[in-house]
Amino acid sequence: MRKLPRMIAAALLLALLLSVTGCGGSADGKTHLTFQIWDVNQRDGMQAMCDAYTAQHPDVVIDVQVTSWSEYWTKLEAAAESNTMPDIYWMHTDQILYYADFGILADLTDLYADEDPDYYSNHFSDVSIANASGSDGHIYGVPKDKDNVVLVYNKEMFDAAGVAYPDENWTWDDMMAASQQVYDKTGKYGYMAYNDEQLGYWNFVYQNGGYILDENNVYAGYTNPATADAIKFYVDIQKNDWCPDQTYFTETSPGTAFFSEVGCMFLEGSWNLLSEMQNYPEMVGKWDIAPLPKCPNPASGDGRGTISNGLCYSTAAKGKNLELVKDVLRFFGGEEGQRIQGESGAAIPAYLGLEDTWTTSFKSFDYLLDVDVCYDQFDYAVKYINNATRRKWKPTVADEMVKVYKGADIDSSLARMQEIADSYVTTE
Amino acid sequence: MNKTKLSAAARREENWGWIMVAPTIIGLVVLNLWPFVQTLYASFCEHLGFGHYKFIGLKNYVDMFANAEFWKATWNTIYFCILTVPVGIVLALFVAMLLNAKVKFKGGFRTIFFLPLVCAPAAVAMVWRWIFNGEYGILNQMLGQKIQWITDPKTAVIAVAIVSVWSSVGYDAVLLLAGLQNIPKTLYEANSIDGAGKVRQFFTITLPMVSPTMFSVLIMRLMASMKVYDLIYMMCDETNPALVDMQSLMYLFYRSSFISGSRGYGSAIVIWTVSLILLVTLVQFWGQKKWVTYDI
Numbered sequence: 136m137r138k139l140p141r142m143i144a145a146a147l148l149l150a151l152l153l154s155v156t157g158c159g160g161s162a163d164g165k166t167h168l169t170f171q172i173w174d175v176n177q178r179d180g181m182q183a184m185c186d187a188y189t190a191q192h193p194d195v196v197i198d199v200q201v202t203s204w205s206e207y208w209t210k211l212e213a214a215a216e217s218n219t220m221p222d223i224y225w226m227h228t229d230q231i232l233y234y235a236d237f238g239i240l241a242d243l244t245d246l247y248a249d250e251d252p253d254y255y256s257n258h259f260s261d262v263s264i265a266n267a268s269g270s271d272g273h274i275y276g277v278p279k280d281k282d283n284v285v286l287v288y289n290k291e292m293f294d295a296a297g298v299a300y301p302d303e304n305w306t307w308d309d310m311m312a313a314s315q316q317v318y319d320k321t322g323k324y325g326y327m328a329y330n331d332e333q334l335g336y337w338n339f340v341y342q343n344g345g346y347i348l349d350e351n352n353v354y355a356g357y358t359n360p361a362t363a364d365a366i367k368f369y370v371d372i373q374k375n376d377w378c379p380d381q382t383y384f385t386e387t388s389p390g391t392a393f394f395s396e397v398g399c400m401f402l403e404g405s406w407n408l409l410s411e412m413q414n415y416p417e418m419v420g421k422w423d424i425a426p427l428p429k430c431p432n433p434a435s436g437d438g439r440g441t442i443s444n445g446l447c448y449s450t451a452a453k454g455k456n457l458e459l460v461k462d463v464l465r466f467f468g469g470e471e472g473q474r475i476q477g478e479s480g481a482a483i484p485a486y487l488g489l490e491d492t493w494t495t496s497f498k499s500f501d502y503l504l505d506v507d508v509c510y511d512q513f514d515y516a517v518k519y520i521n522n523a524t525r526r527k528w529k530p531t532v533a534d535e536m537v538k539v540y541k542g543a544d545i546d547s548s549l550a551r552m553q554e555i556a557d558s559y560v561t562t563e
Numbered sequence: 564m565n566k567t568k569l570s571a572a573a574r575r576e577e578n579w580g581w582i583m584v585a586p587t588i589i590g591l592v593v594l595n596l597w598p599f600v601q602t603l604y605a606s607f608c609e610h611l612g613f614g615h616y617k618f619i620g621l622k623n624y625v626d627m628f629a630n631a632e633f634w635k636a637t638w639n640t641i642y643f644c645i646l647t648v649p650v651g652i653v654l655a656l657f658v659a660m661l662l663n664a665k666v667k668f669k670g671g672f673r674t675i676f677f678l679p680l681v682c683a684p685a686a687v688a689m690v691w692r693w694i695f696n697g698e699y700g701i702l703n704q705m706l707g708q709k710i711q712w713i714t715d716p717k718t719a720v721i722a723v724a725i726v727s728v729w730s731s732v733g734y735d736a737v738l739l740l741a742g743l744q745n746i747p748k749t750l751y752e753a754n755s756i757d758g759a760g761k762v763r764q765f766f767t768i769t770l771p772m773v774s775p776t777m778f779s780v781l782i783m784r785l786m787a788s789m790k791v792y793d794l795i796y797m798m799c800d801e802t803n804p805a806l807v808d809m810q811s812l813m814y815l816f817y818r819s820s821f822i823s824g825s826r827g828y829g830s831a832i833v834i835w836t837v838s839l840i841l842l843v844t845l846v847q848f849w850g851q852k853k854w855v856t857y858d859i
Contacts, residue, residue: 209821216614233824237612330802382714385803386696530823533801541804 166459168197171221173207176410180481187475188466195459197223215239218453222460223467226276226449228266232523234449235269241452244274246465258468262518263485267447270523276447277468280482282405283441283512284338285424286310289323292399296320301400301425303511306438307339307368310400310428311375317399318377324398325377328369329384330540332533333519334402336369337442338427341517343368344435352522355556357532357549361434367545381540394418402427405509409480412500420502426512443516445485483509524559531555599837606830616827623831633832635807636815639720640836643811644788646724647731651784652777654728655735660769662736663743673740676733684730688797691726695798713798716808723794723809731787735780742776743769771856778855782847789840792817812836 172181178201185197200221202210208230214220215234226234234240247254255264259278267276286301293300296317301309314325329335340347345362348355356362373380379392389401394415403411403424412419429438448467450460466472473486480496490510497504532552539548569577606623608616627633662673679687694702695712703710712722750768759767792813799806799814801822810818812832820829 212613233612239613381802381804382711383698385714385800387698527823530818537802537804537806
């Protein structure tokens, strides 16, 4: 009888050991790959793309996993440290340089070398390639999609106020005048300008001919007169009666305000449009999109500009299934994979010439959004702002912007932002 | 005691003792002690990326003590403790005494008070965010005011403190209730024969008898308040103008370590916080001799 507890203990120990080691093999003899993404709205599109691949390669199974954006990077970094990264994962421009420059990501420059040595430049825009490159100029991700920022407006409120809808000739002045008009006639807010970079002041800076980072991505341009003027213009929008202030936007995002019909305009990323059509069915037909208004008197350039970012698919340099994963990536970046992604509505394909496949999913609604605006804007799109040190100065610069919105002197804040960003130039 | 004199049976018993405590000890070392040592080391390092550290001596601490934001966060943390701990404990004792009295639906009330603890902190914070919402929040609707609870630097900490007390009072009350129920009824009977009133009974019997439990609750509540993070994280966005006025040390640590990626600096903040908690706890253990009654 005395042996019984020991046998139970031994059995438990064995079970534990088996569970620890047991995850390596797979019972069905297939190779299982994991594919990590952060946007639940794109899960179906990604799954469809994987299904198309596995239909051609029955010995491969790809498991699409979604982790929320806020946890994604903490998890991915921890996985990189312990060399347990997912086989394929989305990479964002904010992070790619950190991962690529540290040697975590597999170099994919020669992914299509056999097929076409100039594959990337033949099928992807310069902005897309730049968003997928490391500091050394090598490509560390297969371009997945591209986006830009558009003006979303409420048609009913424009009609009620008797203002013509925004078009490609609209300037900042038109936007301000329309906002005033809508506010006076309907009591609704006009253009809702809030403290945001990509969906806010960055666009205004580039429209005005300013810059956040110079063309070599080294020095910041916060104190550049064109940059400073644009940021001042943007911040001061909240001084109008027709724009809520930052305390309001802390609790109510412009999108929430727009779709609860309290405001008539805000800047939105193209990647959110489809889910907004789906999530606010009662609003379908009441709103549409337009190109970003131009700067009427830019310091340089033609006054147009919209920030364009793009994601890419990456894999670990030390990945266990690297050769197989490369084959999957080749498919994801190929015409078929990109077409499936576009038609699923997940995002605008990075692949040149396939942009309008994205229109497919918008056709299922009673009202067809003017999504051509998104495609046309790529002609003058500005690459998402990034360099290797930005992840370190981004939070501190953002804190300064918060102080500006709290009423701090804008010129000294901009000088401080310049100082913070430039302090990383020499030390890195 | 001489070890060689242990009988075989005693030795076997000793071995079994070790085996029995092993899971806890191993867990403690692997999950608590070792990470603490690593954190201590990291606080003297610069994080280069992906778990690679470079030793830089005291630079993190020098930077930290020179940083106004850090001192503000330290004060915010202390202020948060001052706001939540006394109020929380007094309320919890009050609730515990109500639940200990002969009231109808006692079980129902106990459940209601305990309920916040069962809810996920994230969910609690989201619900309260809507209650506090300056434009559409139910609180402002009831008050007929337009107070920007979460975004006004003056009220932001108070708003978080209210949620914190609300969600912890039930748990503390249950602990105190257990303490109250351990007080022998005979004490009250003897006391009332002697002619003491309810108020006098509370101060001469209830309070001293429940003081050991209160001491445990106080220690736990202070530690929890000094480590407050999740509520602030959920209720306060990066663009909140009141961020600087409400961020606690743990929130500052999170922002340094996981948003800016400066894990060395973040570790220094953690070590500072641990030191503060240690100090406060030591003071409490010293102070308890003056007010905690362990025997009648």
